[in-house]
Amino acid sequence: MEEITLQVAFNRAFTYLRASGVEMTVERYRALLHLIEESVASAGEDGQGDQLLESVMERIPGYFDLPATVPPQATPELCRGNIGYGRDV
Incomplete structure (x- = not known):
């Protein structure tokens, strides 16, 4: 795997x-830097770059209040209809 830098x-x-809609303020920047610092400490010196990135992304919900996501409907709502089968014409 390619090494992933802190940047x-x-x-x-x-x-x-x-x-995700989070407005970044000075406090949130500081929280993000603290999150990355903890992820680096948990990865250790022999930690892989991909482990660092995974650790950072897994910790985000613990540091930030993310807005709830509502997934869109996959299809339009089903409606029963009649196209004229069985009707006497």
């Missing part, structure tokens, strides 16, 4: 938060 982990987490 890449920060950028991905930041982009995820912005796409």
Whole structure:
């Protein structure tokens, strides 16, 4: 796996938060940096870059209040209808 730098982990987490509708303030930037710091500490010196990124992304809900997502309906609502079969014409 390719080594993932701290900047890449920060950028991905930041982009995820912005796409989720979280407005970034100074306190939220600090929380994101603290989150990355804890992820680096948990990964240790022999931690892989992909483990670091996974750890950062898994910790986001514990640090930030993300808006609830409502998935869209996959299909329009089903309605029963009659197209004229069985009708006497």
